[in-house]
Amino acid sequence: SFPGERTEEETEALAAGKSPGTEAADRGWAWGVVLHFFLVNVLVIGMLKTFGIFFVAFQEEVGGSSEQVSWIGSIMSSLRFLGAPLVAVVCRRLGERPTSIIGAGLVGGGCLLSTQATSIPFLCISMGLLLGMGFACLYQAAAVMTAKRCRTRLAFSNAIARSGMGLTFLIAPFTQLLIDSYGWQGTLLIFGGIMLNLVPSSMLLRPISTQLPQHSSAKNQNRGALTAKKDSEALDGCLDETTHREIQQRSAQDLPTTEGLRMCHGRDVSGAVNTPAWEKLQKPPTDSCSPETATEAKKSYKSLPLTEKENSQPLLDFSPLKDPIFCIFTWSFLFSHLAYFVPIFHLVARARTLGISSMDASYLISVAGITETVSQLLSGWVADQNWTKKYHYHVAYLVLGGITNLLCPLATTFPLLMTYAVAFAIFCGGFMALILPVLVDLVGVEKLHSYLGFAAFFAGIAAIGGPPLAGWLYDYTQTYVCSFLFAGACALISPISFFFEPSAQKWKLKKANL
Amino acid sequence: LLGVPGTSVEKNITLDRRTRIELSCRLDNKYSHLKSLQVTWKRGNETVRHINKTETSWSIQLRILDNSKLGSYSCTLKGEEEISAIFNLQVPKIEGKEKPIVSYEGDTAVMICKSFGYTPIAWAWYMTNGSEQIAINDTLLANKYVINRISANVTHMKILKLTKEDNGVYWCEAAFELGKSKGKLKLKVLSLMVPLKPFLAIVAEVVILVTIIFLYEMYSKKKEKSA
Numbered sequence: 039s040f041p042g043e044r045t046e047e048e049t050e051a052l053a054a055g056k057s058p059g060t061e062a063a064d065r066g067w068a069w070g071v072v073l074h075f076f077l078v079n080v081l082v083i084g085m086l087k088t089f090g091i092f093f094v095a096f097q098e099e100v101g102g103s104s105e106q107v108s109w110i111g112s113i114m115s116s117l118r119f120l121g122a123p124l125v126a127v128v129c130r131r132l133g134e135r136p137t138s139i140i141g142a143g144l145v146g147g148g149c150l151l152s153t154q155a156t157s158i159p160f161l162c163i164s165m166g167l168l169l170g171m172g173f174a175c176l177y178q179a180a181a182v183m184t185a186k187r188c189r190t191r192l193a194f195s196n197a198i199a200r201s202g203m204g205l206t207f208l209i210a211p212f213t214q215l216l217i218d219s220y221g222w223q224g225t226l227l228i229f230g231g232i233m234l235n236l237v238p239s240s241m242l243l244r245p246i247s248t249q250l251p252q253h254s255s256a257k258n259q260n261r262g263a264l265t266a267k268k269d270s271e272a273l274d275g276c277l278d279e280t281t282h283r284e285i286q287q288r289s290a291q292d293l294p295t296t297e298g299l300r301m302c303h304g305r306d307v308s309g310a311v312n313t314p315a316w317e318k319l320q321k322p323p324t325d326s327c328s329p330e331t332a333t334e335a336k337k338s339y340k341s342l343p344l345t346e347k348e349n350s351q352p353l354l355d356f357s358p359l360k361d362p363i364f365c366i367f368t369w370s371f372l373f374s375h376l377a378y379f380v381p382i383f384h385l386v387a388r389a390r391t392l393g394i395s396s397m398d399a400s401y402l403i404s405v406a407g408i409t410e411t412v413s414q415l416l417s418g419w420v421a422d423q424n425w426t427k428k429y430h431y432h433v434a435y436l437v438l439g440g441i442t443n444l445l446c447p448l449a450t451t452f453p454l455l456m457t458y459a460v461a462f463a464i465f466c467g468g469f470m471a472l473i474l475p476v477l478v479d480l481v482g483v484e485k486l487h488s489y490l491g492f493a494a495f496f497a498g499i500a501a502i503g504g505p506p507l508a509g510w511l512y513d514y515t516q517t518y519v520c521s522f523l524f525a526g527a528c529a530l531i532s533p534i535s536f537f538f539e540p541s542a543q544k545w546k547l548k549k550a551n552l
Numbered sequence: 553l554l555g556v557p558g559t560s561v562e563k564n565i566t567l568d569r570r571t572r573i574e575l576s577c578r579l580d581n582k583y584s585h586l587k588s589l590q591v592t593w594k595r596g597n598e599t600v601r602h603i604n605k606t607e608t609s610w611s612i613q614l615r616i617l618d619n620s621k622l623g624s625y626s627c628t629l630k631g632e633e634e635i636s637a638i639f640n641l642q643v644p645k646i647e648g649k650e651k652p653i654v655s656y657e658g659d660t661a662v663m664i665c666k667s668f669g670y671t672p673i674a675w676a677w678y679m680t681n682g683s684e685q686i687a688i689n690d691t692l693l694a695n696k697y698v699i700n701r702i703s704a705n706v707t708h709m710k711i712l713k714l715t716k717e718d719n720g721v722y723w724c725e726a727a728f729e730l731g732k733s734k735g736k737l738k739l740k741v742l743s744l745m746v747p748l749k750p751f752l753a754i755v756a757e758v759v760i761l762v763t764i765i766f767l768y769e770m771y772s773k774k775k776e777k778s779a
Contacts, residue, residue, distance in 0.1 A: 098662060228750055
């Protein structure tokens with residue numbers, strides 16, 4: 039009874055201590071995560087966009103045809119998406135912070151290694167592979183951490199972080215300046231250093247509920263400490279869950295256990311699931327009570343076996359592929375990506391074919407960029423007000439964007455084209471800002487890693503196929519009109535899947551209750 | 553060439569091989585009322601004869617056989633006002649590079665010269681030492697300079713094992729039937745320390761930030777532990 043009393047006191051202390059003081063600290067850390075995500079967006083997207091400037095320098099010095107050199111850029115940008123499932127696995131095993139630091143290290147190391155490049159295949163690996171994987175690590179870890187930290191204002195924080203992409207236009211002249219002063223090798227060296235800045239900002243990705251590791255690591259001197267830390271990092275802010283584990287650790291009483299379980303019912307399942315696995319380690323020290331509570335936990339959660347497997351064998355988790363919600367989301371994600379990239383590529387070219395000078399055309403692009411950033415922030419803020427479900431906004435933006443694209447061929451003068459660009463930027467910014475919040479709404483935060491990983495993988499396939507497809511469309515029809523019609527069609531096809539969302543949810547519930 | 557009274561019009565003509573060319577000055581119909589016009593064709597100060605004349609146009613025919621025939625030819629119409637037009641006959645221009653090529657000690661630098669549209673007979677490279685131009689002989693210094701003619705219009709020169717002395721201005725010269733044309737390139741050789749300094753500064757900043765965040769985390773953990 040003495041351990042039990044102490045347990046109750048401690049749980050009260052924990053519960054009390056958590057709320058006022060650490061909530062402010064939590065909010066501070068949430069801003070830190072947004073700052074990190076912002077930096078990731080600026081540097082990653084900036085690096086991808088300025089690759090074109092390096093292209094010329096590589097071609098002259100290292101030799102090789104322009105097709106070979108452009109392979110480097112393609113590998114870099116496609117691995118960012120295609121590497122996501124693998125990164126999701128790593129994230130779940132190690133936690134976001136180590137993954138992000140590894141990502142920053144890969145990027146920095148890749149840049150530094152590229153300075154020694156002497157041939158195109160070398161660059162393909164050092165710049166394409168290393169940088170691509172590093173970007174994937176950074177992006178995945180930052181996105182999921184943002185979703186985990188900023189529960190209430192996810193859309194707005196996501197939009198703030200994505201506005202980093204708007205700043206990337208500054209990186210291009212900066213890169214040119216560096217290349218003129220130091221040559222491409224010196225520029226890559228300095229870029230490597232700048233990317234290393236992502237290491238301290240990755241350290242801001244503090245795992246949630248950091249109190250428990252102190253307690254648990256103090257108790258378990260052996261490997262339990264390490265797994266406890268891992269488990270706590272995988273915990274998704276379920277405060278009651280931590281107290282629940284405290285209780286279970288010392289010959290628990292049944293009443294607080296079930297209370298703890300019930301309190302967490304509305305939140306994440308995996309938190310409760312971690313405990314049985316962790317408890318298996320604890321079996322030798324605590325004898326009778328842990329198996330009981332373990333079985334009790336198993337009884338009250340039917341989905342336990344699946345997620346248990348998830349935790350004990352964290353290999354590639356293919357369960358998202360069987361989920362209809364995932365199919366809905368990926369369908370929409372894929373088509374909206376196509377609808378986004380194709381007009382961007384062809385807007386300037388279309389402006390030129392209409393006789394607009396390239397100065398005015400680049401003016402179009404900068405106005406569109408600024409409008410997009412502003413619209414992202416607005417859309418994020420509006421979505422956070424929770425007037426209606428987030429994916430309704432998403433669908434609305436996509437439909438309006440599709441209609442705008444379909445009307446684009448009617449824009450034949452500069453003012454009309456400017457109107458099109460502004461409208462397109464508004465709707466694009468709107469739906470881009472909502473991709474992550476919509477996924478979080480549909481899926482919840484604990485499975486976000488695997489879902490985001492696979493969704494990014496499929497988006498990567500679209501990203502690889504998009505530009506060549508657009509180019510082929512132009513070659514086939516000899517006009518850019520078709521690309522815009524195609525983009526408009528894609529944008530209209532993508533929200534169709536969301537109409538199946540309510541029925542998919544019902545189907546899922548039925549399956550879970552079976 | 554059509555001219556407006558009181559002004560001077562100029563036209564550049566590029567020739568890369570021996571040819572016959574006819575230059576003609578024609579007065580626009582607007583100004584055909586100007587009578588008593590005296591037309592002179594000049595090259596520099598020298599008057600050219602053999603002018604073919606019609607009512608409104610005056611032309612000369614030239615056989616350009618070598619460099620000495622190139623230059624500026626002008627036709628001057630003297631009446632109440634003076635109208636003149638200048639034809640510049642020149643060899644094709646070679647483009648070098650505006651911005652200096654940056655490379656590092658011990659590394660290799662590649663210099664490219666292109667001729668647009670016209671194929672030169674031969675290429676030659678020169679290095680400027682002080683005020684003199686020294687020809688670069690790649691057979692003599694084969695482990696230092698490698699000159700390649702990649703295609704008919706493009707020449708590459710690779711300078712191996714760069715040192716500080718290789719800093720400076722280089723000229724690529726294209727030889728045409730009618731003369732030679734030069735392009736200018738600048739080479740800047742930096743030591744490895746130059747970009748290393750900003751890099752080390754950034755790394756130092758990163759280390760400082762990491763330490764600060766690490767210390768702050770330890771501090772806040774201690775605070776939570778004692779709380």
